[in-house]
Amino acid sequence: MSTTLSSAVAATGTTATTLFEKLWRDHEVGLLPGGDSLIYIDRVFLHERTGSIALQSLESAGHSVRDPARVFCTMDHIVDTFPGRGDKTLMPSGTDFIVATRQAARASGVQLFDVNHVDQGIAHVISPEQGIALPGLTLVCPDSHTCSLGALGALAWGIGSSEAEHALATNTLRVRKPKTMRVTVTGTLAAGVTAKDLILYLISTHGADGGSGYAVEFAGSAIEALGLEARLTLCNMAVEFSAFTGLIAPDAVTQAYFEGRDHAPRGDDWKLAAEYWQTLRSDDGAQFDREIIIDASLIEPMVTWGTSPEHAVAITGRVPLMDSLAPAKAESAQKALEYQAIPAGQVMAELPIDAAFIGSCTNSRISDLRIAAEVLRGKKVAAGVSAVVVPGSRRVKRQAEAEGLDKIFIESGFEWRDSGCSMCFYAGGETFGPGKRVISSTNRNFEGRQGPGTRTHLASPATVAASAIAGFIRAAEAPASKAVESTQGEVIVEEGAA
Amino acid sequence: MKAFTCHTGVAAPLLRRNIDTDAIIPSREMKRVSKLGLGEGLFAGWRYTIPGGREANPEFILNQPGYANTSILLSRENFGCGSSREHAVWALVEFGIRAIVAESFGAIFHTNCIRNGVLPVVLPAAAIAWLADFVQADPQRHRLTVDLEHMRVRCEGVVTEEFDFSLDAGAREMLLKGLDPIAQTLLENEAIARFEQARAKEHPWAFRLNGTAVE
Numbered sequence: 112m113s114t115t116l117s118s119a120v121a122a123t124g125t126t127a128t129t130l131f132e133k134l135w136r137d138h139e140v141g142l143l144p145g146g147d148s149l150i151y152i153d154r155v156f157l158h159e160r161t162g163s164i165a166l167q168s169l170e171s172a173g174h175s176v177r178d179p180a181r182v183f184c185t186m187d188h189i190v191d192t193f194p195g196r197g198d199k200t201l202m203p204s205g206t207d208f209i210v211a212t213r214q215a216a217r218a219s220g221v222q223l224f225d226v227n228h229v230d231q232g233i234a235h236v237i238s239p240e241q242g243i244a245l246p247g248l249t250l251v252c253p254d255s256h257t258c259s260l261g262a263l264g265a266l267a268w269g270i271g272s273s274e275a276e277h278a279l280a281t282n283t284l285r286v287r288k289p290k291t292m293r294v295t296v297t298g299t300l301a302a303g304v305t306a307k308d309l310i311l312y313l314i315s316t317h318g319a320d321g322g323s324g325y326a327v328e329f330a331g332s333a334i335e336a337l338g339l340e341a342r343l344t345l346c347n348m349a350v351e352f353s354a355f356t357g358l359i360a361p362d363a364v365t366q367a368y369f370e371g372r373d374h375a376p377r378g379d380d381w382k383l384a385a386e387y388w389q390t391l392r393s394d395d396g397a398q399f400d401r402e403i404i405i406d407a408s409l410i411e412p413m414v415t416w417g418t419s420p421e422h423a424v425a426i427t428g429r430v431p432l433m434d435s436l437a438p439a440k441a442e443s444a445q446k447a448l449e450y451q452a453i454p455a456g457q458v459m460a461e462l463p464i465d466a467a468f469i470g471s472c473t474n475s476r477i478s479d480l481r482i483a484a485e486v487l488r489g490k491k492v493a494a495g496v497s498a499v500v501v502p503g504s505r506r507v508k509r510q511a512e513a514e515g516l517d518k519i520f521i522e523s524g525f526e527w528r529d530s531g532c533s534m535c536f537y538a539g540g541e542t543f544g545p546g547k548r549v550i551s552s553t554n555r556n557f558e559g560r561q562g563p564g565t566r567t568h569l570a571s572p573a574t575v576a577a578s579a580i581a582g583f584i585r586a587a588e589a590p591a592s593k594a595v596e597s598t599q600g601e602v603i604v605e606e607g608a609a
Numbered sequence: 610m611k612a613f614t615c616h617t618g619v620a621a622p623l624l625r626r627n628i629d630t631d632a633i634i635p636s637r638e639m640k641r642v643s644k645l646g647l648g649e650g651l652f653a654g655w656r657y658t659i660p661g662g663r664e665a666n667p668e669f670i671l672n673q674p675g676y677a678n679t680s681i682l683l684s685r686e687n688f689g690c691g692s693s694r695e696h697a698v699w700a701l702v703e704f705g706i707r708a709i710v711a712e713s714f715g716a717i718f719h720t721n722c723i724r725n726g727v728l729p730v731v732l733p734a735a736a737i738a739w740l741a742d743f744v745q746a747d748p749q750r751h752r753l754t755v756d757l758e759h760m761r762v763r764c765e766g767v768v769t770e771e772f773d774f775s776l777d778a779g780a781r782e783m784l785l786k787g788l789d790p791i792a793q794t795l796l797e798n799e800a801i802a803r804f805e806q807a808r809a810k811e812h813p814w815a816f817r818l819n820g821t822a823v824e
Binding site for chain 1: 624625626627629631632635636637639640641642643644654660661685686687690691692693694695698713715716717718720721724725734777778779780781782783789790791794795796797798800801804805808812813814815816817818819
């Protein structure tokens with residue numbers, strides 16, 4: 112018997128509402144006495160780093176998974192990405208996590224994308240790819256980059272293990288409603304400037320905590336022009352802006368992406384869903400708690416110099432001088448420069464690199480691989496540079512191989528790996544080593560993130576490819592034609608392709 | 610969950626911005642499929658002289674005698690940003706940290722704290738700077754009291770200075786009583802089922818995977 116829940120405040124119908132408020136309203140079971148909302152959760156995604164702990168802890172507390180058919184689990188964090196892999200990984204106890212997660216997933220009846228499942232991959236790559244994440248749904252995962260899926264017009268956010276247990280046991284979460292922010296990007300991004308550059312620009316200009324307390328909607332002509340995969344990249348790093356989540360209103364691009372996906376609605380369901388998705392947009396005159404407007408034409412290809420995603424500048428620029436920063440920021444920046452072993456005022460394009468990495472939930476989709484391969488075609492990675500590319504999913508890998516992208520990568524000197532999170536971080540024990548300077552398409556440049564002592568510079572896949580060839584941090588030449596860009600966001604997965 | 614009402618202890622100022630959960634517990638320190646055995650890995654990258662080693666780095670504040678038995682941390686903006694790993698809070702709890710006073714917190718980390726009986730206190734920069742100065746003068750005697758009942762940070766010892774803070778009522782109640790949120794929410798099962806039925810009627814597609822209805 113419900114004793115404490117009160118009804119959510121009914122929408123007035125006349126007030127202009129934001130996309131976030133619509134998604135919230137449609138999932139709000141009720142209001143809890145302390146002011147949190149009880150939010151209905153449509154899908155839960157787990158992975159082997161935390162999945163088994165959540166499932167086991169749930170069981171030992173005497174609870175069960177309320178609806179296992181809407182829970183999915185993948186092996187992405189710790190799993191090895193070397194070809195021919197099994198349960199063994201470079202991380203000494205890694206196998207324990209894989210085995211425990213497999214057992215827990217089977218025991219609780221959730222769908223598992225096991226180590227060598229044909230559709231295994233990174234959670235935030237495979238959930239849209241298979242239509243598990245859809246516009247208008249709520250999805251949570253004990254992984255901070257779950258905010259990627261806001262790009263679909265879904266309400267998706269990262270949670271901890273305890274919250275995962277709560278979502279598994281009750282199909283709800285107790286959440287305090289965040290404030291709303293709109294980031295409007297006007298005009299057009301210049302050729303060669305990608306969603307990755309845009310998000311690094313936003314974080315560098317407004318701080319790694321600039322989105323703290325807000326659900327951030329991205330809007331404007333430059334956002335509408337992005338393919339769906341580029342939108343996933345943008346929302347992926349909303350958490351690096353400290354936002355509760357990122358969001359983009361679903362449109363024709365979104366709808367086209369989902370038609371025919373494995374778990375996407377079909378027939379009458381499709382019509383019903385598509386009709387609903389068209390309503391998922393901020394009404395004219397909807398009020399946001401904060402608005403930021405960015406002129407897209409000001410943005411150049413970006414790269415990070417320090418140990419926070421906010422430590423980013425245009426590749427044509429320099430590391431800021433410490434006296435140009437506020438005292439609190441200068442102190443952190445100084446520590447970052449010590450770790451990165453570069454001086455203030457360093458010209459970014461004069462910085463030599465030891466390694467290049469393309470992969471992660473930020474930039475490992477087919478459009479990312481196409482852009483990088485286009486830069487690499489017919490060229491060689493500079494002598495002494497180690498280069499690795501890891502597709503985000505086995506579907507992406509198959510698609511890339513069907514297009515011959517693997518050959519371009521291999522001929523240029525990149526290692527072509529199997530799918531997983533890989534060198535986005537050190538969970539699976541993969542690293543370029545201490546002191547190595549890495550240009551990376553990933554999302555975090557924290558101290559030790561890619562292994563103890565490894566120095567990370569975040570950039571777009573195009574920049575990673577161009578830097579790998581140059582041996583220095585370098586922007587790719589802007590594509591001569593729109594051919595590369597026009598393929599952004601189009602993922603055509605050939606079912607049954609080897 | 611361990612209840613939190615009022616706690617007095619040694620506070621250590623870790624005055625950096627954007628201290629991420631990778632720094633709080635590096636991935637290589639998450640060795641066992643467990644919530645336990647993490648305290649030793651807390652701040653491992655800063656606390657020990659070499660990665661994976663256990664030789665204390667004397668430069669790191671928590672290794673200094675003045676900060677023995679630290680149970681409160683002072684920090685700047687965005688403490689606990691980055692990865693959602695709850696291991697960061699489990700490591701803090703095992704080390705003995707009961708409260709963290711910072712200018713702001715990573716959102717997932719903030720929730721993780723509350724779910725594990727750790728009190729996240731948000732205070733403005735000036736208050737934290739004042740507290741850090743106070744503590745640094747004599748950390749073992751200049752202890753702080755974090756009082757959740759009265760939502761106030763007090764300074765013990767030579768001066769009495771107080772800083773009020775706020776916390777969402779739901780989170781406060783959860784912490785004060787040490788409630789289990791899952792058990793609390795399961796009391797609402799009827800309301801959840803009613804909501805679910807209405808949702809399935811309006812959005813049946815949301816409940817079908819591979820074209821099959823989810824029972």
